[in-house]
Amino acid sequence: MHATQDARLFDASRSPPFSEPGSDAKSALLGLLVDELANGMLVINGQGRILYANLAARRELEHGAMMKDRDGELHLLSSAAGKAFQGAREKAMSGLRSLVTLSADDMNVTMAVIPLSAQSGVLCEHIALFLSRASVCESGVLGCFARSYSLTLTEQRVLVFLCHCLSTPEIAIQMKIAVSTVRSHVRSLCIKTSCCGVRELIQRVAVLPPLSVPSLVPVH
Numbered sequence: 001m002h003a004t005q006d007a008r009l010f011d012a013s014r015s016p017p018f019s020e021p022g023s024d025a026k027s028a029l030l031g032l033l034v035d036e037l038a039n040g041m042l043v044i045n046g047q048g049r050i051l052y053a054n055l056a057a058r059r060e061l062e063h064g065a066m067m068k069d070r071d072g073e074l075h076l077l078s079s080a081a082g083k084a085f086q087g088a089r090e091k092a093m094s095g096l097r098s099l100v101t102l103s104a105d106d107m108n109v110t111m112a113v114i115p116l117s118a119q120s121g122v123l124c125e126h127i128a129l130f131l132s133r134a135s136v137c138e139s140g141v142l143g144c145f146a147r148s149y150s151l152t153l154t155e156q157r158v159l160v161f162l163c164h165c166l167s168t169p170e171i172a173i174q175m176k177i178a179v180s181t182v183r184s185h186v187r188s189l190c191i192k193t194s195c196c197g198v199r200e201l202i203q204r205v206a207v208l209p210p211l212s213v214p215s216l217v218p219v220h
Contacts, residue, residue, distance in 0.1 A: 038140065038212045040131035043116065046093050046124070048074050056212055057131065065104035074129075078103060088113040092127045102131075133210060137163035140211035145204075149192045158185040163202055 031054075034041055040057035044050055049072055053061060061069040068075045076082040081102045088098035092115040100111045110132040117124035137160045146156045154175075161171040168186070172179045186198060195201040 036140075036211055038133050038210045040129075042074070042129040044074055044089075044127050044129065046089070046127070048089065050074055051126070057129075060131065065107070066102040066109055076102065085111070085113070089127060093124050095124055137205060140213045141208050142205065145208060151189065151192060155185050155189050155192075158182060159189060159201070159205070162186070162189075162198055163205055 035055040037054060038056055040060050041052075041054045042050060042057045043052040050061075050069060053069075060066060066077060066081075068077060076085050081100060084100045088100050088111075091098050092113050095115050095117060097115065098113045100113060102109045102111055112128075112130040114128040114130065115124040116126040116128050142156075142160075145151075146159075151159065157175065158171060161174060166174065168182050169179055172182045175182070189195070189201060190197060193201060193204060195204060
């Protein structure tokens with residue numbers, strides 16, 4: 001992505017279709033590809049101006065509690081995060097990678113700040129930002145995982161609660177069922193997925209491809 005493309009790279013509503021006049025087919029294909037990811041991805045310049053944002057990042061910019069797009073510039077809503085990000089951005093311009101923690105409403109998201117430059121000693125003017133997913137279960141392929149192992153809807157609910165680190169008694173309260181019933185569902189989950197325990201089960205879900213949940217087209 002080059003600075004001369006800045007005006008058309010950032011579109012808060014859509015990625016350019018292949019048939020758009022003047023659009024580069026490879027750039028359009030890349031835009032469609034990164035829009036499928038559940039992780040937010042942005043490219044900014046050294047002054048913090050947004051050059052590109054994938055669909056997950058655009059959703060965060062428009063509706064999230066972590067960051068906003070203010071006249072084309074990235075603005076972090078937490079003053080502490082903003083200060084940490086400024087330091088990370090300065091390091092990235094010098095070629096160094098950093099991690100910044102964003103916090104809001106009891107939710108923490110990690111941002112990786114990565115310089116996009118292959119030349120050492122040259123000031124980096126393009127910086128990539130990668131956001132972590134809010135949850136292990138935030139994946140568009142979780143439904144595929146459930147179908148692959150013939151999980152029931154109740155087992156899927158239990159799995160989601162497990163991925164959110166709820167204990168068996170807490171899940172029982174959330175689902176308004178007995179603790180023994182939750183344990184039965186957990187055993188069934190482990191048997192169906194051939195996992196030795198909850199830790200392995202959650203790890204199996206954590207390494208699923210980080211695809212966003214489709215809004216219109218289902219993932220098969």
